Amino acid sequence: MKKFVPMFAACAVTLMIYSCSSAPAPNKKLEGNWKSKDGSTKLSITDKDFIMDDGQPSKEDYFVKNDTIYTSYQGSRPYTKFSIKELTDTKLTLCYPDSDIVEFSR
Numbered sequence: 001m002k003k004f005v006p007m008f009a010a011c012a013v014t015l016m017i018y019s020c021s022s023a024p025a026p027n028k029k030l031e032g033n034w035k036s037k038d039g040s041t042k043l044s045i046t047d048k049d050f051i052m053d054d055g056q057p058s059k060e061d062y063f064v065k066n067d068t069i070y071t072s073y074q075g076s077r078p079y080t081k082f083s084i085k086e087l088t089d090t091k092l093t094l095c096y097p098d099s100d101i102v103e104f105s106r
Contacts, residue, residue, distance in 0.1 A: 027064055027087070029087055029088070029089060030045045030064065030069070030087065030092070031045050031046060031047060032044075032045060032106060033106065034092055034104035034105065034106060035104060035105060035106075036102050036103065036104055037102075037103040037104070037105065040054060040055075041053065041054040041102065041104075042054075043092075043104055045062075048061065048062075049061065049062070050062035050069065050071045058073075060072060060073050060080070061073075061074070061075060067083060067084045068081050068082065068083050068084065069081070069082040069083075069084065069094075080097055081097055082094045082095065082096060082097070083095040085101065089106075090105055090106050091103065091104070091105055092104040092105075
């Protein structure tokens with residue numbers, strides 16, 4: 001019993017530290033300036049903003065959950081969902097909400 005209490009306390013402290021740690025930062029691979037393969041759309045992703053320019057720029061807030069980017073204009077709902085099909089340092093393939101697939105490069 002004497003060995004159980006210190007082990008339990010160590011596990012409890014570890015779990016508490018892990019649960020209180022800050023949320024992970026958005027995927028750093030996403031951040032930067034992207035251009036569609038055909039050149040008609042520019043996409044700029046910062047740590048807070050998702051800016052798409054396909055003739056008329058629109059700036060939205062966003063967050064990433066699993067393989068989906070959720071955007072919203074000034075926090076309004078429902079969110080617009082962009083599914084990430086492929087993401088590397090130089091290539092981003094997104095499935096738009098209307099199921100169009102667009103390839104971007106840096």
